Amino acid sequence: MKIAKVETIRPLDHPNILWILLHDDQGNVGLGETFFGQSVIEEYVHASAAPILLGLKSALPEIAHLALTPYAGFQGGGVEQRTLGGIDIGLWDLWGKRTNLPVVDLLGGGVRDDIKIYNTCAGPDYVRKTTSQHTKNWGLKGTADSSKWEDLTAFFERPAELARELLDSGIKGMKIWPFDPAAEATNGAYISQEDLSKTLKIFEKIRNEVGMEMDLMVELHGLWQRTPVEMIMHGLAEFNPYWIEDPIRPDAIDAISFLRESTGLRIATGETVVGRRGVLPLLQKNAVDILTIDTQWTGGLTEARKVATLADTYATAIAPHDCTGPVSLAACTHLVLSQNNGIIQETVRAYLNTWYSDFTTGMPPIKDGRISVTRDPGHGVLLNPELLKSDRIIRRESVA
Ligand SMILES: [Mg+2]
Incomplete structure (x- = not known):
């Protein structure tokens, strides 16, 4: 499961929500989401998380979760963990799309x-x-x-x-x-x-x-x-x-x-x-x-x-x-x-x-x-x- 593109969607009509779209190399898209700190997380996604995700040979959830856990910011409800949470949900969705199975x-x-x-x-x-x-x-x-x-x-x-x-x-x-x-x-x-x-x-x-x-x-x-x-x-x-x-x-x-x-x-x-x-x-x-x-x-x-x-x-x-x-x-x-x-x-x-x-x-x-x-x-x-x-x-x- 290789990620080819990381996209964020920030709605102007809701100041708190951010969606993260994870595109694989076969045209499937996984949808993640995070709430509060919208524009800050948007920036962190592109500045820090996307380069890691795009470089992974496999972005299956457990592998990506480990790769996206930094040594500073690994705990607490800050931007790193909230980005990770949003992306991780998108990766489970993408995995489901690729296997044609519901997340459950x-x-x-x-x-x-x-x-x-x-x-x-x-x-x-x-x-x-x-x-x-x-x-x-x-x-x-x-x-x-x-x-x-x-x-x-x-x-x-x-x-x-x-x-x-x-x-x-x-x-x-x-x-x-x-x-x-x-x-x-x-x-x-x-x-x-x-x-x-x-x-x-x-x-x-x-x-x-x-x-x-x-x-x-x-x-x-x-x-x-x-x-x-x-x-x-x-x-x-x-x-x-x-x-x-x-x-x-x-x-x-x-x-x-x-x-x-x-x-x-x-x-x-x-x-x-x-x-x-x-x-x-x-x-x-x-x-x-x-x-x-x-x-x-x-x-x-x-x-x-x-x-x-x-x-x-x-x-x-x-x-x-x-x-x-x-x-x-x-x-x-x-x-x-x-x-x-x-x-x-x-x-x-x-x-x-x-x-x-x-x-x-x-x-x-x-x-x-x-x-x-x-x-x-x-x-x-x-x-x-x-x-x-x-x-x-x-x-x-x-x-x-
Ligand atoms: Mg409550």
Whole structure:
């Protein structure tokens, strides 16, 4: 599998996503993807990664992964690892195209045909208009019109209706992050009883509407310090959340472990943790119940499947991340179907129905709240031909 051309596509209408197209010497193309740091990664692809890739006798994923791992920048969520993750997904796709097999088969085969999803209640413009990761980039429209997929506004304004709507569509899990504004106001140092009680009402309304039929995932984005988040978690306990996600940053391992122990709530973390060596201490210190692995950020499918196997030796589940692009969702779905410790897949209906389907075709099918993959070769996702014709993209290429 020799690479003849490395191409990047940077859409001007999304400031965070970058696609990487890997062309082999037989005319096949693999599609990779990365999210955040778009133009910086684009530069690194052409300046550093492409010369290595183009020089490889074989760019099969394991071989290329080793070749693209530098001695400086081999760890952490920086540009090197994020480039590697994006390229690696493209190489698995290319390998699938060459062998006419879906990625799930290349991973050893699906141990299940489909898996339950949960909906992350973002709106279409969540983290969409700028590169900011703060609430000012939530893209709120000030209307909770369900036909526009404004699920973020909806979880604040009409949480019960939103939960009912999701349940009626077959989706039995939802993730919301209503504590984030309070965290931002104090850099996570303090939450008032008033803010706490007001925010807990959202969970009460959801439970009153749908009872225990809905799994509730609470996203805290690692914004908190330990004392206020402990108050939040104790407050949430009566609503029986399925998991608490990133209560504090995942590098505060002892503190997460303490929170897990003191509150008795399940902890989900891992989407920003890079590779096996990043995940291992979380497992060793009993800090995680569910690993929310992100296939691109953790270093690609090559690394992600090893992370999944490592987690399995600790009887720890994986629940792969979405929110970082259509190709990543497809890669995560192939992964979770191939791993026995896969329990659920994150999806964002506001994205699937807007920019994911505007930019790409071949999304993993979702039916009755479950996601699967097709028998299409590779991961199945292709860039929309209209996007490739548009003048709203920056295209760069490196050739052998
Ligand atoms: Mg998360």
